[in-house]
Amino acid sequence: MRISFAILPLAATLAATGLSAQSQVTARQIIERIKSHTGGSWTEPTVDTFKAGSPDTPVTGIATTFAATFDVLERAAASGHNLIVAHEPTFYNHLDETTDLKADPVYQQKLKFIEDHHMVVWRFHDHWHSPAMARDGILEGMVAALGWAPFQSTRNQSLFVFPTTDLAALATQAQQRLKIKALRVVGNPQEKVSRVIFLPGAAGADRQIAALRENGVDALVVGEAREWETVEYARDALAQHRAKGLIILGHVASEESGMIRCAEWLKAFVPEVPIDYMPAGEPFWRP
Secondary structure, three states, X not given: OOOOOOOOOHHHHHHHOOOOOOOOXXXXXXXXXXXXXXXXXXXXXXXXXXXXXXXXXXXXXXXXXXXXXXXXXXXXXXXXXXXXXXXXXOOOOOOOOOHHXXXXXXXXXXXXXXXXXXXXXXXXXXXXXXXXXXXXXXXXXXXXXXXXXXXXXXXXXXXXXXXXXXXXXXXXXXXXXXXXXXXXEEOOOOOEEEEEEEEOOOOOHHHHHHXXXXXXOOEEEEOOOOOOOHHHHHHHHHHOOOOOEEXXXXXHHHHHHHHXXXXXXXXXXXXXXXXXXXXXXXXXXXX
């Protein structure tokens, strides 16, 4: 059953939260604070820009999320959160280019919902991963969710040295802790692993294959990989009896907890409005 949401004027939305347009901080002002807290100069060009809505909209609440999916937008609007800080694109491509989507009904309905509910969507990708931060925000959140902090290398934050286990056990642990439905693995389930590299999201074939190639690395954990690139490299390594494993968590599962960390980080310097994490959720299911 589909949930209906009333379209309220912004003044009514603010009144319901006990705020006024005159006293309320705007989306633009909050983003300027974010920029000043990223630990270095703001790098241009970047995909970390406003994707929809007016930057001068008074903010009633902030929702951090992996992606501003239609479902996330509905839940955010219902709870009074009108600034969406999303890690990934809103309109289905890396640069959020919408020229070819103008007549698309899915795009039109999504944009209309944002406009009708006085929402603003801003992407926080490049600088949340930035080396200027004390730690990569996504990786930090994911390490906490996985419970891998005690095994993280102090010299390479992507490297983890575990007590020797096998590939199947490592994959099962990750699946259970992140509640993943559609995790996939390439490699011998009984292969012993200890030194593991974790690259959340879609780091690209060059970085992924270089990580697998590295001497002493037993397995690579990623969010997603093109099946004709990194996956085939891992399959050939397996056929050559090289002790290399590849665990594919799914892009959402490999980064969502990083946006939980983002909500916690924002609360330290945005006290005026409620800030909550809203899960986008894994899009896949097993029959």
